[in-house]
Amino acid sequence: MSLADELQAHEVKGEWSIGPHGGEFSKIVMDAPVRGMDDILVKIGVDPEQFEVVGDTFRANAWQQSKRTADGDRDVVTLHSYKGEFRKRRDKIDLPLLMSRDIFRSYATSRATHDFTAVVAPSDEQAGKTDHRGGTPELIERVKSAQAAWDEYLKAKRPQRAIIALGGDGIEGFESSGGSGGPKAYWSNDLSLTQQLDLYASMVFDWIAVTARHDLLHPIIVLAVPSNHGQWRVNGQAIGKPSDDLGLHSVRNAVQRAKDLAIPVELITPATDYDLAVGVTVHGVKIALAHGEECKPGHEAQWMAMQAKDLRSPFRDAAVRLTGHYHHATLQQDGQAPTxxxxxxxxxxxxxxxxxxxxxxxxxxxxxxDADPGVVAFAVDARGLRMQDFTIFS
Incomplete structure (x- = not known):
């Protein structure tokens, strides 16, 4: 007799909800003990080969109750009650260290002929997160699609230089502020923390590898900043310095991997361990990047003006100012800047x-x-942002 057949021999009562990435059950009452957590999943119609019970959410109770027998006597039976949450099995996610081991063979090169810099700015991947657009498999598909579009962009524009501006929140984490961070993340995430770090490093490496396929005249520049989902936290509280950022750790690993393969690449992170923003100047034009959790919507100009009071701030005199965190894309002219x-x-x-x-x-x-996903790409020359080259890969 199969497990499912055996379970059907016992009546089950209770409440449960099932979604594509997990669910929960409560008040599951059975007149026989289960032999394992998979038994409960089968009983409520969930495939235990695809889902798993989250161990620290599982609770079981047992009690005795009097029951009248067929001959009119009374007997004592033991009832069992269960509650818990379940999620997509993590071991079902194919997660190689590098998402595209054949990436150097899968993209066509182009010759650099134009004196401007192409910039791509992937942000808020939140690797490991699950929501209405899915989880890790769907994220990988979106990233690969954007990288293919970036490849076509470089092939068509043929710039002499390229910048990869990483907007932050590359991982979901488990102690991040807001969002699905905190206790709920322990079952809603479909990757462990180490898997999130590996995946984000793989995605960053692939952005570098795609870019390196083109005949650039200068090393690839990677801009990277701390962010709230990558922040080192314990019980939800930030500890350490801004530079103690798990996302930055993945970026450093990806850049080192690229250097080991002799790819010309330069990583630029904030000037000190305590800064949140980074900047670079190309063609005499300054580009600034911050994750932007402190840059509230509708108050961006004020926040950037306050940052610019610091003579060392990347936002001082920046002609292109990039922020992430709020997921909704906007493009707004904000005054003027010197070259x-x-x-x-x-x-x-x-x-x-x-x-x-x-x-x-x-x-x-x-x-x-909500906002549709996408990745911004644009070009910069001595006149600043080239509006004709601004696009969003979606």
Whole structure:
């Protein structure tokens, strides 16, 4: 007799909800003890080969109850009650250290002919998160699609230089503030913390590898910043310095991997262990990047102006200002900025879209709307942001 057949021999009562990435059960009452957590999943119609009970959510109780027998006498029976949560099995996710081991053979090269810099800015991947757009398999699909679009962009534009501006929140984490961080993340995430770090490192490496396939005249520049989901936290509280960031750890590993393969690449992170922003100047035009959790929507200009009071701030005199965190893409002109040779050009703020599986928590709590995923790409030359080359890979 199969497990399912055996379980059907016992009546089950209770409440349960089932979704594509997991669910929960409670008040499951049976007149015989289960032999394992998989028994309960089968009984409520969930495939234990695809899902697993989250161990620290599982609770079991037993009690005795009097029951009348067929001959009119009374007997004592033992009843068993169970509750808990279940999720997609983590061991069912195919997670090689590098997402695309054949990536150097899968993209066509192009010759650099134009004197401008192409920039791609992936942000808020939140690897390990599950939401209405799915989990890790769907995230990998979105990232690969964006990387293929970036390859075509480089092939068509043929820039002499390229920048990969990483907007932060590359991992979901388990102690992050807000969102699905905290206790709920222990069952809603479909990757462990180490798997999240490996996956994010793989995605960053692939961005570098795709870019390296093109005949650039300068080393690839990677900009990376700390962010709230990568922050080192214990019981939800931040500890350590901003530079003690798990996402930055993955980025450093990816860049080192690229250097080991003789890819010309330069990593730029904030100037000190306590700074949150990073900047670079190309063609005399300054580009600044911060994750932006402190840069509240509607108050971006004020926040950037306050940052610019610091003579060392990357946002001081920046003509292109990039922030992530809020998932909704915007492009807004914000005054003017000087170039290195004393000219004045338009200054732009670009809020980066997300690559994550959905922002239901943000929508339900405050915004009322979710945002479609995407990746911003644009070009910069001596005149600043080239509007004709601004696009969002979606």
């Amino acid at each position: 290195a040779d004393g000219r004045v050009i338009p200054a732009w703020h670009i809020r980066l879209p997300t690559l994550d599986g959905g922002s239901s928590w943000f929508k339900n709590k405050s915004a009322g709307v």
